[in-house]
Amino acid sequence: MSRKRDESPSSLWPAIQFTVNGGSRTVRVPPMKRLLDVLREDLHLTGTKEGCGEGECGSCSVRMNDELVNSCLVPVLQAEGADIQTVEGLALNGDLHPLQQAFLHHGGAQCGICTPGMLMAAAQLLAHTPHPSATEIREALAGNLCRCTGFMHIFESVAAAADAHDAQQANEHTMEQTHHAR
Amino acid sequence: MSALAIMSTHATTRIVGAPVPRKEGVDKLTGRALYVDDIEREGMWHGATVRSTIPRGLIRSTTFDHRIDWREFAIVTAADIPGENCIQLIVADQPCLADGKVNHCEEPILLLAHPDKHKLREAVGAVYIEYESLPPIFTIEESERSDVIIWGADNLLKSFLLEKGDVDSAWSRAAHIIEGEYRTGAQEHLYIENQGMIAEYSVDRGITVWGSLQCPYYVVKSLKSVFDLPDEKVRVIQTETGGAFGGKEDFPSNVACHAALLAMKCGHPVKIIYDRIEDLAATTKRHPSRVRHRTALDGDGKLIAIEINLDTNGGAYATLSSTVLSRATLHATGPYLCPNVRVNARSWATNLVPYGAFRGFGAPQAIFAMERHMDEIAAALGIDPVELRRRNFLHQGDTNATEQLMRQPIILDQLLDRALRESDYYARRAQFARENAGCAIKRGMGIAAFYHGSGFTGSGEEYLNSLAGIDATPEGKVRVLVSNTEFGQGTNTILTQVAAEALGLDYQDVTMAAPDTGIVPNSGPTVASRTSMVVGRIIERAGLQLLNLLREHAGLSSSHTREEFFAACDRYRAAKGEVVSLCRYEAPPGIHWDDQTYHGEAYGAYAWALYVAQVAVDTVTYSAEVEEIWAVQEAGRVLHPVLAAGQIEGGIAQAIGFALYEKVVLQDGRMANNQMTNYIMPTAEDVPPIHVYFEQSHFPHGGFGAKGIGELPHDGPAPAILNAIRDATGVSFNAIPLLPEDLYAGLVETQPAEEPVAR
CATH class of the missing domain: 1.10.150.120 ([2Fe-2S]-binding domain)
Incomplete structure (x- = not known):
């Protein structure tokens, strides 16, 4: 059983750069792709979950530029330059938050x-x-x-x-x- | 035996009863826990389901839109099924895929798989099914009228008749006869993780399935039948499961068979993940019910006869309707002594998505009716509802409706006293009665008394014949071997507590073996409030058996350290081989059940409870709000105080939704509000303070004294809340969910202060 494989992003799309849990990340994906899917599929951060896909349940909540957002409602183009924190970024050096x-x-x-x-x-x-x-x-x-x-x-x-x-x-x-x- | 005496027996454990951290807690809190949608297999494709858009009809043709390149897709129909086209449950009537006809909206007809999941939505919409419609039926009333027969000879999925004493001759002796009709609606589980499965198929190894599920061996049973494969060619592995509540008891078998059929067809692993819209529209829900009571009482307000007609809407296929109906029947008369009882219970087929298991499993419907009815009786007789209940409580030595002798202590009076004290019930009632007159907000207090039977009904546990155990690996780990699954309720934690306690080890020394049918024995399904009591007891026995084995054959002393334990395991392994201890279920003595007459020991044990609700009804906005809930219960020994309280609170929150929020709106047999936007569950701002109290006892046949706990808290809140609304407004509401529009209709149209007339 393995987590999702790392795949190199398609070069057809313009680069979108943002910070996730303190590290700079660049993705080349359709700009309207949901931030939720980019986190899970492209960055393999599967800690963020999908519950409803319409911003009602909050399972996909992440912190973006010091705001709480439903990542299922955020097209990734809006994350350009943003500072994002997911559940994977809570524990520091293995110490629980x-x-x-x-x-x-x-x-x-x-x-x-x-x-x-x-x-x-x-x-x-x-x-x-x-x-x-x-x-x-x-x-x-x-x-x-x-x-x-x-x-x-x-x-x-x-x-x-x-x-x-x-x-x-x-x-x-x-x-x-x-x-x-x- | 007094209640105080039994309570003194439980204080001798180290780990059982301690608030140890949840076994898989850190994985869940760090995002490391892998749910099915977090998992990817090499070369994996994605699957989707084409479903019926009509409630009943014949399939005339299937056409594929030429704008799609179908060569990229794997397509599966009923014709591709190698074995029997049937999901195996109690009655084999539900097709895995519709073959020529459909009996409900959203019935699966055809399956598609593609390497790119984003291609599937359009493809599903590009398969056109033509039907010849047949007349559908949707309600209990339409089904029992039998104008249209859609199932068997008479639309009757199942019926039970429970009789005690002589009801017919009791009416003439009655001082009062009170009648009432009560209804409950469908309820969606709304687990936050939707249904999902991954399947792999190869000729050599057969089928392997990973998924979100409660009962791995249920899934095995259906896969074996659909693929005509032997046991060793079917393997089911539960992934971390994001809530279930009964919704992942039977339905996962359907998803698993579909994913496996696609995997066989395309030669790749296939993942099927429902989105919320599909999950809400197509999966099981709680059975809607209609319960009619006719009750005779003597001049002292004692019950002398109860006659109940209990009907449920089962949907298009039998699924679990018979066993849900059975539990409803066995909980219908409440925790009361009555010499004459007749319960006529029927489950009806309709052209709706089959209803299924949901926490409480028929009991919440039956108990809503009984406990609402008790308040109507109290009002008609002019008796305090608390006093009416107290006069009729079952006591140790009584027989219940199935003439089961109540051998264990029953402490309902003690629970009631505690509930009244903790909630300050009488003072608050009096205060609200004073304040309500001049106030647009009307407050009230309501109570409900109830029990919940732990484990499978009647001879069910003997039929299951569960096998569970413990082994010690060469790596120095002790593993609990069960097919019982964790889906939030705490299986992993409590069973490792039980094993560590029994073996004299630390909590950290014990782990759970993977919930994988290739590894663990069949210890029965994870349902029916059976894990703590039934499986816990087997694990406790397996632990003691393992110690005896090591003492006899490996020189373990009678009081050992953990190092001595593991050294003994090593000696045993070197001399005799695998260190493993398996035990089978053993029924408590004196359990006799007659399935034909519905007489005998319906359950091995009952958990008892007394809940109080305080509500506020706004007579301007017609909203009802639960302001506080007190939940007092006796469920045997509490294995883990934090987890147990969490079970009670979570069940109460769901039951508040059942009572006041959650309505499944059907239009022509389809769920119209299949989104979280318009199917409304209680949020953090809706759930009131919940006060939880346990009066502990030691049940000698449960794991370290435990009885079942998971379903109990869903049984009582709805009637307590509606009783409180009656107390607040003087108006009786007998159907749930009770939404503001229903309150408006009732409060505007009904003249309050008119009590039902006793006849």
């Missing part, structure tokens, strides 16, 4: 198919609202459908990640102070 940790320990993922999109929506929320209220969490995840969890443990996971983020920052702050004291 605080959101991934929280989802693991608080039951935020069941079947896992909505999880990549849900994580990206949560990451987008925490990037701008590090201390979200319960209502803010609900609103931020309202575009991401989960059929397994009833959302309760997802809310709990996001809140726990926000707390962990706080704790981490507090810790870094303390270390900084200690450093200065020396």
Whole structure:
């Protein structure tokens, strides 16, 4: 069993360049091809999932230029020059992101198919609202459908990640102070 | 035995009951987990399905648009099927591909494959089928009228008659007789991962299928028959599965056969992935139901007779309608004691996409009717709905409707007390009664009491004769060998917990063998709330058996470290060979079931529950909103607290959709709202706070004391919500889904405060 094979892009199409998870990527594909398909088929980043193909379920959510987008609704030409983050870019050097940790320990993922999109929506929320209220969490995840969890443990996971983020920052702050004291 | 006594027996495990991380959790959270559409095989083609556009008729001709170069395509029709043209389930009536006639819209007629998946959509639209239409029937009423016969001699897919005592002589003794009719609609599973399969075919190796599915051996059965192949030439491997809820119990057999037929025809691996529109239109849904109750009570509000006519719409082929109907029948009278019972249950054929398994499997329909009816009885008798239920609860030592003796403790009173306390039920009801008068938002509280039978019905588990076990590999890994699959509910996690606990190992020492019929034995399907209880128990026994083997033949001491365990495995392997322990299902003692009379032990165990819902009905917008839910249940031992709570919450969210949001709109037999845009499920902003409570017990015949849990939470919320709406508005609503337009019709047209009259 293998992931999709690497295929060299057809040279018939103009090059479209953008950044994915910190790395520069260039594709030559039909410019109206969905960003979702480019990620999955051309860049072999299959973590991003298709659920409905019409922007209702949020399974294909990625972060693009610091906005949350449904990649099934984005023609790849719109991604020219963009900075894109997918689920594959959350963990750093094999260390799970605080959101991934929280989802693991608080039951935020069941079947896992909505999880990549849900994580990206949560990451987008925490990037701008590090201390979200319960209502803010609900609103931020309202575009991401989960059929397994009833959302309760997802809310709990996001809140726990926000707390962990706080704790981490507090810790870094303390270390900084200690450093200065020396 | 008191409930408190049984609760004290469960505290002696290390791993069972602990919130260990989900076994495949990291793969799912990092995007590494491979679902079927994430997988590519060398030289793979893509497949698509040409479907019927009419509900019933004869196929007159098939033409292919000359603008397409069909030489690039593989084309499969019924004529290409080497074996029997039939999906094998309970009754062999559903063709794999329509042959000369169609019995529902979206029935598969012809298959196409092409190396480029983007070429398929146009090609599917360029195959023109001409039909001679026949008159279709769509409803239970049209089917039972028998003017048009579309299935068998009388359109009746299945019927059951359950009788206890003497219903007919009870009416004359009744102080009250209350009647009611209740209806539930179709419901789509809406797993977020659509149906999908990859198939490979070679003459030497036969067929290998990878896909999104619940029951690998069900798929094997159909493939063997469609291709006329022996067991060793058919292999089915489950890929990571993105939700199922019963929707991937039987339907994947159809997709697998189609992909395999195309693979055989074109000589390449073929992948079929449904898009959402096709998945919603063409796959199974929950059976719509019509349930009529007639109930006799004595002057004290005790049940003396229950007569129920329960009818379901089964769709065009029998699929699982008989077993869904069976479970509906066996849950129809609720958790109550009644000496005289008659349940007349029938499932009717119609020219609709066959209805199928969906979490609860008939029980949510039957329980909606019973629990809604209990509130109507309470209103008619002027009794508190809580009190009416309490007076009629089953207790240990009673017999239920099938005259099964309730041997295990039943703690319904305790569950009810807890639910009332946690929800502050009476105080809130009183508060809302005061506030509602002058307010456009009317609030109310509703309850539902219910049970769910764990495992296959009656003698079903003995018939399945499941085989499961554990082995230890030379690489120092212990593997759980089951065909039970993970699709979010936690199979991987709980079965490795059970195995590690039984073997005295760490959670990390145990893995799951691949869900591959080439590797794992048939431990039965992953359905019917059976995995924790039935398969868990087999794995627990296999673990103890393996320890005994190693103690007897490899010098393992009676209390061992993990290093000693693996050293003993190595010694055993060197001396005797493979380290493997397999066990078969053993029925708990005293299980007797008569399929003819529908008498005896319907289920090995029941999980019990008491749910409370608080709703707000806006009398300006006519929307109903669930504001809070309290869910109290006893499901034996809780194997994993986070996963168990997740099962309850997820089931409740689906049931809120079943009650208030999810409507399958049919036009001429086709689903008209087959998109996520217009088939509406509850979102993060719709699901209310859900409070989950477990009163634990130890069921001696379940895996470390567990009973089934997966389906229970879908049974109770819908009636609790509609009972709360009645409490809020004084108007009875007896059909779901209850959409704003239905609320409007009911609230504007009905005079509230008119209680049903007791006769």
